Amino acid sequence: MSAPTIERTRRAAIPTPRTDTGAVGGAVGKAYARRTGRRERLVEPVGPEVAGRSRFVLLVMALFATGLVTSLWLSTTAAADSYRLSAATGATRDLSERSETLRAEIAALRSAPALAQAARDLGMVPTSDVARLVAMPDGSVVVVGTPKAAVAPAPPPVVLPPALPGAVPGQPGAAAQPGVAPGQQAVDPGQPGVAPGQPAAGQQPVVPGQRAGFAGQQAATADRGADRG
Amino acid sequence: MSNRRLAIGRLLLASLLVIAGLKLVTVQTVQAGQLSTEADKQRMTRVALPAERGAVLDRAGVPMAFSVSARALVANPFLISRDRGPAALARRTEIALGIAELTGIDANQLYAALNTDKHYVVLAPLVEPGVARAVRERFPEIAEETRESRQYPGGTLAANVIGAASWDADQRRLKGLVGLEASRETTLAGIPGLRVVDTAEGANTVIPGSARAEQAPVPGSDLQLTLDSDLQYTVQQQLTDYVAARGAKGGSAVVLDAQTGQVRALANSATFDPRDIATATRQALGNPAVTSPFEPGSVNKVITMAAALEAGLADPMAVRDVPDSLPVADRVVHDAWNHPTQRFTLTGILARSSNVGTLLVARDVGPDRFADMMTRMGLGVRTGVGLAGESAGRVPARADWSGSTFGNLPIGQGLSMTVLQLAGMYQAIANDGVRVPPRVIEAAVGPDGARTVEPRPDPVRVVSPQTAHTLRDMLTAVTQAGKGEQRGTGPEAAVEGYRVAGKTGTAQQVNPACQCYSESKYWITFAGIFPADQPRYVVAIVLDAPGHGQNAAGLFHDIASTLAQRERIPVGTRPAPPVPLVLR
Numbered sequence: 170m171s172a173p174t175i176e177r178t179r180r181a182a183i184p185t186p187r188t189d190t191g192a193v194g195g196a197v198g199k200a201y202a203r204r205t206g207r208r209e210r211l212v213e214p215v216g217p218e219v220a221g222r223s224r225f226v227l228l229v230m231a232l233f234a235t236g237l238v239t240s241l242w243l244s245t246t247a248a249a250d251s252y253r254l255s256a257a258t259g260a261t262r263d264l265s266e267r268s269e270t271l272r273a274e275i276a277a278l279r280s281a282p283a284l285a286q287a288a289r290d291l292g293m294v295p296t297s298d299v300a301r302l303v304a305m306p307d308g309s310v311v312v313v314g315t316p317k318a319a320v321a322p323a324p325p326p327v328v329l330p331p332a333l334p335g336a337v338p339g340q341p342g343a344a345a346q347p348g349v350a351p352g353q354q355a356v357d358p359g360q361p362g363v364a365p366g367q368p369a370a371g372q373q374p375v376v377p378g379q380r381a382g383f384a385g386q387q388a389a390t391a392d393r394g395a396d397r398g
Numbered sequence: 399m400s401n402r403r404l405a406i407g408r409l410l411l412a413s414l415l416v417i418a419g420l421k422l423v424t425v426q427t428v429q430a431g432q433l434s435t436e437a438d439k440q441r442m443t444r445v446a447l448p449a450e451r452g453a454v455l456d457r458a459g460v461p462m463a464f465s466v467s468a469r470a471l472v473a474n475p476f477l478i479s480r481d482r483g484p485a486a487l488a489r490r491t492e493i494a495l496g497i498a499e500l501t502g503i504d505a506n507q508l509y510a511a512l513n514t515d516k517h518y519v520v521l522a523p524l525v526e527p528g529v530a531r532a533v534r535e536r537f538p539e540i541a542e543e544t545r546e547s548r549q550y551p552g553g554t555l556a557a558n559v560i561g562a563a564s565w566d567a568d569q570r571r572l573k574g575l576v577g578l579e580a581s582r583e584t585t586l587a588g589i590p591g592l593r594v595v596d597t598a599e600g601a602n603t604v605i606p607g608s609a610r611a612e613q614a615p616v617p618g619s620d621l622q623l624t625l626d627s628d629l630q631y632t633v634q635q636q637l638t639d640y641v642a643a644r645g646a647k648g649g650s651a652v653v654l655d656a657q658t659g660q661v662r663a664l665a666n667s668a669t670f671d672p673r674d675i676a677t678a679t680r681q682a683l684g685n686p687a688v689t690s691p692f693e694p695g696s697v698n699k700v701i702t703m704a705a706a707l708e709a710g711l712a713d714p715m716a717v718r719d720v721p722d723s724l725p726v727a728d729r730v731v732h733d734a735w736n737h738p739t740q741r742f743t744l745t746g747i748l749a750r751s752s753n754v755g756t757l758l759v760a761r762d763v764g765p766d767r768f769a770d771m772m773t774r775m776g777l778g779v780r781t782g783v784g785l786a787g788e789s790a791g792r793v794p795a796r797a798d799w800s801g802s803t804f805g806n807l808p809i810g811q812g813l814s815m816t817v818l819q820l821a822g823m824y825q826a827i828a829n830d831g832v833r834v835p836p837r838v839i840e841a842a843v844g845p846d847g848a849r850t851v852e853p854r855p856d857p858v859r860v861v862s863p864q865t866a867h868t869l870r871d872m873l874t875a876v877t878q879a880g881k882g883e884q885r886g887t888g889p890e891a892a893v894e895g896y897r898v899a900g901k902t903g904t905a906q907q908v909n910p911a912c913q914c915y916s917e918s919k920y921w922i923t924f925a926g927i928f929p930a931d932q933p934r935y936v937v938a939i940v941l942d943a944p945g946h947g948q949n950a951a952g953l954f955h956d957i958a959s960t961l962a963q964r965e966r967i968p969v970g971t972r973p974a975p976p977v978p979l980v981l982r
Contacts, residue, residue: 266527269466273549276461280551281631295632297959301895301969313895313969 294319441596441605449588451546451572452618454560454579456627457660457840461551463560463579463672465572468547469530471497471521473540475514493537500533501525523565546572550672556630558685559623559664559785559838562672575675576683578839581786582621585842591615617845624660624840629653632960633663637939640953641667646922646944650687650817652836653957654825656933659834659855661783664688664818688783691791691814692921692940695905696751696887698810700823700925703748703756703872705763705771707865712759714745714872717981720755726805731757734904740883746979749875749886751902753809760808768808769796774860775823776833777815782855784839791815810905811915817923821938824925826858827873827899828933831866833858873899874930875977877951883980888951891926893958895969900926902949919943924950928958931970935961 277283300314425433453464473493479486490512498505503522511519521540525533530542548563561577563586571590574580596608633651641649646667653663664687670678684690706712721739723732733752747755760768772778778793791814794803806812818836826833835855842850861869877898879889888902903923906915922941927933937957939950961967 263528266467270526273464273466273551276464276549277551279460280462280553280555281627282552282555284628285631285635296963297956298894299959299963303969303971305971311971313971315894 294321440599441608442610443595443597443602443604445593445595445604446570447591447593447613447615448544448546448571449590449615450617451548451563451588452586452620452843452845454586455620455622455843456556456625456630457623457662458626459622460627461549462556462623462625462627463548463550463563465546465548467527468524468545469527469542470523470545471501471525471530471533471540472543473512473519473521474517475512475519476517478512478539479515489539493539496536497521497533497540500529500536548572548672552627552631553671553673554669555627555634556623556625556664557669557672558666558683558687559625560672562670562675564675577685578621578623578785582839585621586618588618588845589616619845619850620843622840622843624655624662624838625664626662629960629964630663630665632964633957634665634669636953636956636960637665638667640950640956641941641944644941644944644948646948647942648686649939649941649950650690651937651939651953651957652687652817652821653961654821654836654936654938656825656828656927656936657834659822659825659829659836660840661818661836661838662935664838685785685787687817688781688785689787689789689816691789691816691819692923692942693811693814693905693907694820694923695810695903695921696753697820697823697901697903697923697925697938698813699748699751699756699808700827700869700873700901701771701775702760702763702768702808703744704775704827704861704865704869705767706744706759707868708771708861709763709767711762712744714743714868714977716744717741718744718747718755718758720747720752720758722754724754724757726757727801729802729805731805731809741981743978743981745872745875745977748872748901749878749977749979750883751876751887756808757805760804765796765799765804768804771860772807772813774833774858775826776819776835776858777813777823781816781818781822781835783818783836784852788818789816791819810903817938817940820923820925820940821936824901824927824938825936826860827866827869828927828936829866830863831859831861833860870899870927870930870933871977873901873927874974875979876900876902878974878976878979880976880979884976884978886979888924888949888954890949891924891951891954891958893928893955893962895971896928896958896962896967897930897970897974898926898928898954898958899930900924900951900954902951904949907943918946922948922950924954926954926958928961929967929970930974932968934965934967 278287296319298314298317300312300316303311303313305311451465454462456462475490478489478493482489490509494505494509494512497503497508501522508521511521524545524547525542533540534542545565550557550560550562557577559577561574561579561581563572563574563579565571566573571587574583574586579586591613593612594610596605597603598605633653637649637651640646649667651663651665652661654660655662664685666684666686668679668682668684668686670682675683707714718741719739720733720742722737723730725731731753733754742750742752742755744759746752747759763771772793778791780788780790782788793813794807803812822833822836825836834857837852837855839852841852844850860866874897876886876888877892877900878884878886879892880886888900891900891902892898901924903921903925905921905923906917907919907921908914909916909919920943922944923939925938926936928935928937935958937954939953939957941948941950941953962969
């Protein structure tokens with residue numbers, strides 16, 4: 170907008186000396202007069218009005234630039250976010266798949282056959298007839314039943330757990346020893362260095378989460394063992 | 399000259415414009431509807447959204463069957479051959495080895511599947527989604543299909559009840575094959591959803607943002623059973639071991655809750671692993687505990703006793719002279735052991751399981767009262783337990799009875815029942831005379847968690863509470879370990895610290911060759927109530943042709959002993975007082 174004005178003013182400045190050479194008559198004079206008038210008209214409006222307009226232009230430019238930068242920044246952020254989003258979606262999918270796998274694993278491990286197998290692996294033996302201590306109202310204790318050692322059933326388990334990692338089926342040599350206390354039965358003769366009383370240690374490479382379930386079973390059975398009196 | 403040319407040119411252009419305009423109007427208005435419908439037809443695809451199948455839970459909520467999402471790995475070996483040309487062989491080997499490494503499937507098997515010219519082969523039917531993705535990223539030739547994998551964490555645990563479901567390739571969903579998975583298909587399956595999308599022509603690629611209508615799938619409901627999975631496991635194990643140890647062909651056992659009639663365990667010695675259903679035999683897939691009736695034998699004598707007590711014809715200590723044999727119509731009925739005419743108490747007749755004594759009591763009762771009692775005990779009618787293929791057993795109609803019929807029925811021959819019906823009879827005695835038909839399904843739990851409790855059956859009053867109580871006392875004498883004549887027939891069933899009521903039974907099997915009763919093959923039965931003084935459980939057992947001289951009382955003992963420990967049933971310190979069975 171302002172560029173042509175400057176250029177014209179500069180070009181008009183070149184022939185100026187000629188106007189000063191003297192009075193020129195006729196058409197030429199009129200032409201000069203018109204030119205002078207034009208020049209005056211062109212040069213004249215330098216003032217507060219022009220300054221205001223340029224400020225406005227600058228403002229628009231600034232706004233434009235800001236908008237440009239903002240939109241650039243926004244689109245960059247959006248692109249970055251879309252990467253993060255897809256990463257998060259992937260992570261969510263992986264985690265939900267993992268949770269589903271873990272749930273299936275837990276279901277397999279908490280199922281009755283798996284628990285029974287785990288108990289067998291710990292050297293536990295199901296008891297059939299247990300003797301019980303009954304506290305009478307007068308404070309005396311009566312033994313009901315005949316206390317006797319639990320005997321491991323001879324046949325191997327029919328129902329095997331599906332995906333018990335590291336489970337050794339049966340171990341009949343260790344489990345089928347009548348008359349041995351349950352805590353000692355778990356010691357596999359083929360594993361020297363396993364102290365009696367620590368039957369579970371290192372026998373099964375199971376992840377810690379699975380351990381807890383077995384520990385619960387062990388506690389429950391130990392509680393049952395107390396009934397034997 | 400040039401003006402004329404210009405005019406012609408103008409005219410031509412104008413007419414072209416007019417034609418184009420007319421066509422435009424025709425296409426946009428007149429034909430618009432038809433054309434857009436045709437276009438839609440080309441692009442629109444209905445995508446089925448699978449509904450997740452419901453789980454089967456035990457009474458404590460432990461999952462016995464449930465679904466997880468899985469992927470099938472599929473390939474187009476024909477395309478591999480075409481695209482790779484001579485290098486196809488190497489590529490196939492590479493793919494087979496790669497998949498074997500990622501999934502653990504046998505590489506030879508994979509290679510054999512790939513080494514064809516088919517257009518579609520399934521390399522692995524059920525692979526974890528993450529593994530499938532890894533395979534697809536590594537081998538672009540392999541595609542994955544969404545599937546649902548049915549998990550049976552307990553393996554054979556309650557398999558005869560739950561059954562099995564497997565992937566139906568045509569309907570693209572899991573489908574029940576046997577057991578509850580099949581009979582309760584509608585409850586478990588849910589309703590698949592539908593999404594209408596646009597796809598690129600000739601491909602299955604969905605155009606993003608083109609989804610129009612979408613109907614969300616409704617997941618299937620969970621089925622909660624009345625079974626106790628721990629007890630079920632133990633009973634299954636004990637039954638299998640007992641059947642094997644006694645050389646029986648098979649056997650079934652059922653445990654009912656004495657008050658509610660709910661089935662706590664239902665086991666058959668022949669069972670299968672639903673994870674490997676292809677190898678299961680037809681016999682193993684069945685559920686004989688509800689589908690196969692048998693002649694019950696002496697366990698049926700309780701009906702005569704119930705009728706006699708209910709009618710006030712006798713009391714437990716009433717004495718009766720019982721000879722060794724009794725002529726009934728055209729034949730003579732003997733007792734199982736030789737004895738002179740002896741003075742039996744009513745309890746003694748039941749506890750010693752005297753056929754002759756029972757028939758003498760039955761004569762007093764009369765056929766009509768006896769037939770009525772059989773009906774009230776639920777014989778000849780399906781229990782409606784909720785399992786498919788249930789048998790009603792066979793009880794001859796009263797009108798068809800011949801002279802010898804009434805010499806057979808009281809001692810448990812000439813009629814048949816399932817082990818579940820047998821348990822139901824004793825449940826009535828355990829529950830103070832009120833029979834609650836057994837049920838195995840507790841409730842259906844909808845996807846929103848809403849519980850729909852299965853309709854409960856109407857209880858049936860069989861005998862008065864007093865009669866039931868007297869009968870339990872009489873049945874307790876069966877497990878009495880007296881000397882000689884004072885010994886019941888099933889002391890093996892006794893559990894120290896508890897009173898056990900029960901009845902042994904032996905029935906001749908029908909020999910199909912001669913259509914007569916076999917002299918060597920028997921149904922061995924036992925039905926019992928535990929504990930007799932405060933009934934909690936009813937157990938019924940049938941063994942198919944075990945070795946000679948066996949009984950099922952020992953198995954009852956094992957199951958009752960387990961129940962006592964598991965349920966912490968209070969121990970009694972006073973054993974049942976000895977009851978005179980035979981008087982001198």
